[in-house]
Amino acid sequence: MKTDRGTLDIRRIMPVMKKEFLHIVRDKRSLAIALLAPVVLLILYAYAITFDIKKIDLGVVDYDNSPMSRELAQKFTASGYFEVNKNCLNSMKKCVGALRVNGIKMILVIPRNMSSDIKMNRNVKLQVIGDGSDANTVSIGIGYAGAIIARQSQKILLEDVRSRGFSSGSISMIEPVPRVWYNPELKSVNFIIPGLCAIIMMLISALLTSLTIVREKEQNTFEQLAATPLKPLEIMAGKIVPYIALCLLDIVIIITVGTLWFHVPFKGNYITFAIFTLLFLFCALGLGLLISSIAPNQQIAVMGTALGTLLPSILLSGFVFPIASMPFIIQLLTYLVPAKYYIVALRTIFLKAGTGMAVLWGEALYLLIFGVIFLTASAKKFKKTID
Amino acid sequence: MNKFKEFFIPVKHVIKKEVIEMKRSKMLGILLAAPLLQAVVFGFVATTDIKHVNTVICDEDCTVISRQLADKFLNSEYFNTTMIIRDPEAIEPELDANRANICVRIPVDFEKDIKKGKRAAVQIIGDGTDSNSATQTMTRAQLMVNDFSERVFAVKLSAVKNVIGPLPSLSMEERVWYNPELKSANVMVPGVIGLILSIVTLVIMSLAIVREKESGNIEQMVVTPITSIQIITGKITPYIIIGLIDIVTVVITCGILFKTPFEGSFVLLLTLSSFMILVNLGVGIFISTISATQQQAMFSAIFFLLPNVLLSGFLFPIKNMPLVLQWLTYIIPMRYYMVIIRGIFLKNLGFFELLPETAALFVYGLVIFTMAIKAFKKTVN
Numbered sequence: 001m002k003t004d005r006g007t008l009d010i011r012r013i014m015p016v017m018k019k020e021f022l023h024i025v026r027d028k029r030s031l032a033i034a035l036l037a038p039v040v041l042l043i044l045y046a047y048a049i050t051f052d053i054k055k056i057d058l059g060v061v062d063y064d065n066s067p068m069s070r071e072l073a074q075k076f077t078a079s080g081y082f083e084v085n086k087n088c089l090n091s092m093k094k095c096v097g098a099l100r101v102n103g104i105k106m107i108l109v110i111p112r113n114m115s116s117d118i119k120m121n122r123n124v125k126l127q128v129i130g131d132g133s134d135a136n137t138v139s140i141g142i143g144y145a146g147a148i149i150a151r152q153s154q155k156i157l158l159e160d161v162r163s164r165g166f167s168s169g170s171i172s173m174i175e176p177v178p179r180v181w182y183n184p185e186l187k188s189v190n191f192i193i194p195g196l197c198a199i200i201m202m203l204i205s206a207l208l209t210s211l212t213i214v215r216e217k218e219q220n221t222f223e224q225l226a227a228t229p230l231k232p233l234e235i236m237a238g239k240i241v242p243y244i245a246l247c248l249l250d251i252v253i254i255i256t257v258g259t260l261w262f263h264v265p266f267k268g269n270y271i272t273f274a275i276f277t278l279l280f281l282f283c284a285l286g287l288g289l290l291i292s293s294i295a296p297n298q299q300i301a302v303m304g305t306a307l308g309t310l311l312p313s314i315l316l317s318g319f320v321f322p323i324a325s326m327p328f329i330i331q332l333l334t335y336l337v338p339a340k341y342y343i344v345a346l347r348t349i350f351l352k353a354g355t356g357m358a359v360l361w362g363e364a365l366y367l368l369i370f371g372v373i374f375l376t377a378s379a380k381k382f383k384k385t386i387d
Numbered sequence: 388m389n390k391f392k393e394f395f396i397p398v399k400h401v402i403k404k405e406v407i408e409m410k411r412s413k414m415l416g417i418l419l420a421a422p423l424l425q426a427v428v429f430g431f432v433a434t435t436d437i438k439h440v441n442t443v444i445c446d447e448d449c450t451v452i453s454r455q456l457a458d459k460f461l462n463s464e465y466f467n468t469t470m471i472i473r474d475p476e477a478i479e480p481e482l483d484a485n486r487a488n489i490c491v492r493i494p495v496d497f498e499k500d501i502k503k504g505k506r507a508a509v510q511i512i513g514d515g516t517d518s519n520s521a522t523q524t525m526t527r528a529q530l531m532v533n534d535f536s537e538r539v540f541a542v543k544l545s546a547v548k549n550v551i552g553p554l555p556s557l558s559m560e561e562r563v564w565y566n567p568e569l570k571s572a573n574v575m576v577p578g579v580i581g582l583i584l585s586i587v588t589l590v591i592m593s594l595a596i597v598r599e600k601e602s603g604n605i606e607q608m609v610v611t612p613i614t615s616i617q618i619i620t621g622k623i624t625p626y627i628i629i630g631l632i633d634i635v636t637v638v639i640t641c642g643i644l645f646k647t648p649f650e651g652s653f654v655l656l657l658t659l660s661s662f663m664i665l666v667n668l669g670v671g672i673f674i675s676t677i678s679a680t681q682q683q684a685m686f687s688a689i690f691f692l693l694p695n696v697l698l699s700g701f702l703f704p705i706k707n708m709p710l711v712l713q714w715l716t717y718i719i720p721m722r723y724y725m726v727i728i729r730g731i732f733l734k735n736l737g738f739f740e741l742l743p744e745t746a747a748l749f750v751y752g753l754v755i756f757t758m759a760i761k762a763f764k765k766t767v768n
Binding site (some may be wrong): 119129186307321 | 412413414417421424425428429431432433434435436437438439440441467482483484485501506507508509510511512513514515516517518519520521522523525526527528529530532533534535536537539540544547550551552553554555556557558559560561562563564565566567568569570571573574590591594598678679680681682683685686687689690693694697698702703704706707708709712726729730733734736740
């Protein structure tokens with residue numbers, strides 16, 4: 001029996017919404033997780049997570065043991081980038097052992113005769129050994145070590161030049177002066193909120209809604225629903241609206257906690273923010289519905305949604321890993337990930353004052369197009385399933 | 388011998404049932420393919436190396452020396468120079484519009500100041516929006532300027548040496564042990580293997596028992612003479628085997644695709660990985676027994692996984708975290724597995740060197756399984 005294609009009746013949707021809403025509220029644990037998880041993540045990102053490399057565990061083996069060698073070792077500690085490990089101090093055997101089991105990350109070896117060689121105007125080679133199994137830390141650490149040694153070398157040199165009565169005036173230093181715009185304290189938490197909003201929306205609107213619909217399929221209640229006077233689109237709408245509400249509540253919580261507690265700046269426009277959030281919601285819902293229309297049971301729905309929405313949103317959106325560092329083919333793939341556009345838009349809105357739709361219209365367009373494609377595809381699939 | 392058989396025959400039946408269900412729901416295929424797919428994508432994507440950052444060079448000096456400095460950035464794989472400009476006013480629009488993330492600004496009189504021996508400052512302006520990338524990129528840029536400074540210094544010095552004679556100097560000889568090319572992929576890929584394995588086994592296991600609850604099968608199982616321990620053993624066995632198969636396929640594929648070195652013992656990897664698989668399965672079962680619906684179980688699993696991944700040392704060094712959180716990481720099983728897997732892949736660590744981590748996983752496994760069995764017994768009664 002084909003139903004008429006009139007407008008959706010709110011009075012018929014209400015009971016479905018109520019039922020779904022009751023389901024959500026009755027599952028207190030999931031509700032608590034849905035509302036608390038973003039706050040927990042915010043806390044972690046605010047306090048735990050940083051790529052800033054400081055206090056690298058360093059083992060020092062000083063075979064020279066002179067005031068000069070001690071001054072050099074001291075410079076490493078004084079820089080703030082290194083922390084000298086006292087347990088393996090001056091024992092190469094212990095340092096190597098510690099390096100192996102991640103006790104220290106680098107070793108500085110000062111050769112015997114350092115001071116005497118310096119006094120005789122020779123070049124002294126300092127060995128710096130790094131544990132490549134922590135490539136990131138060690139790569140930067142070696143850079144720091146090189147800079148510290150170079151600076152100390154310059155100092156020794158200039159002292160020597162001056163002591164021989166020559167002026168060191170013509171020898172200058174070129175200094176890099178860092179300036180950070182838009183997030184001067186480089187707080188990670190400022191950067192995570194857009195990604196967090198995207199993930200939460202994907203999680204709730206895509207994953208949860210797909211589960212909801214597949215659950216009905218699994219339990220074969222769809223046929224029962226089809227026998228009621230409800231139109232299929234009304235059923236879908238009724239089921240989805242409570243989750244949208246939950247989603248938006250989550251976003252409000254994230255923004256409130258972020259701005260009030262963690263003092264994340266919000267320099268942009270609330271309206272632009274709302275527009276983008278709704279556009280992305282539109283997309284996430286579309287994706288979730290599409291996957292649920294294809295999945296035969298809940299387990300596949302979970303895996304499919306996780307693979308198709310959550311994982312790309314985390315990995316390929318630029319949220320954690322910078323897109324520019326990925327291989328070219330993968331970079332092309334990221335153009336298909338809606339979360340990428342949302343995150344770029346949100347970051348700009350949060351941290352760059354005065355930018356609005358003028359700069360971000362491209363992102364908005366992409367999200368709109370994606371949303372329309374996903375929703376039309378899933379609506380088609382549903383009509384086929386139910387009719 | 389008879390007691391042994393007595394125990395295992397019902398277990399065999401539970402295993403058979405589980406495998407048939409897996410095949411019917413097509414989960415088996417997913418369990419073998421999904422980790423592989425995820426590991427490959429992750430392997431391509433996961434890198435802590437920030438390269439090809441869009442850079443604007445603002446050269447206000449336009450002299451030989453300033454161009455030499457600009458060249459350094461042009462030739463570096465860490466920086467992708469999009470434009471070289473002269474006017475500092477043009478910097479802001481580029482950064483505002485995300486067309487560049489960093490700007491190197493060489494001031495007027497750069498060459499003059501260097502020749503006169505005055506201090507010359509090079510501004511490095513970074514877009515702090517992505518603070519993680521910005522931190523790394525700014526550090527690299529500063530190190531590059533420092534390097535340039537040394538070269539200029541060395542040139543001046545040789546002029547001085549011609550007058551004075553030999554001069555003392557210090558130089559650094561760098562050696563990298565384990566992963567000598569410092570390839571980020573070699574560190575990420577083993578970590579990813581551990582990650583994917585944990586996620587898949589944990590999520591699937593957390594649905595396993597709840598599924599029975601939801602479809603009412605639990606009551607049917609209760610009336611049989613099978614004990615809780617037999618049910619649990621039967622349920623986890625197929626997943627342990629699948630998990631180990633997954634490790635083998637992922638390690639081989641990643642080895643071929645990413646040329647990740649494998650220095651250690653494969654047998655040790657499989658043995659210690661089974662400890663980790665067991666821990667994950669234990670957590671999964673525990674979550675499954677205390678959840679009422681599959682949705683609730685999945686949510687709880689994800690809630691457990693998130694801090695697990697973030698605090699495991701996979702991406703963010705534990706050493707950089709505040710002390711309290713560092714202590715917290717001791718109850719995160721993934722932390723130990725990261726050490727194990729990276730140690731075996733890159734450093735050829737042996738059983739005794741990995742003993743502390745193995746012991747930690749063993750204890751964790753014991754505790755979580757005891758909790759899971761207790762909770763299961765409660766559900767069943």
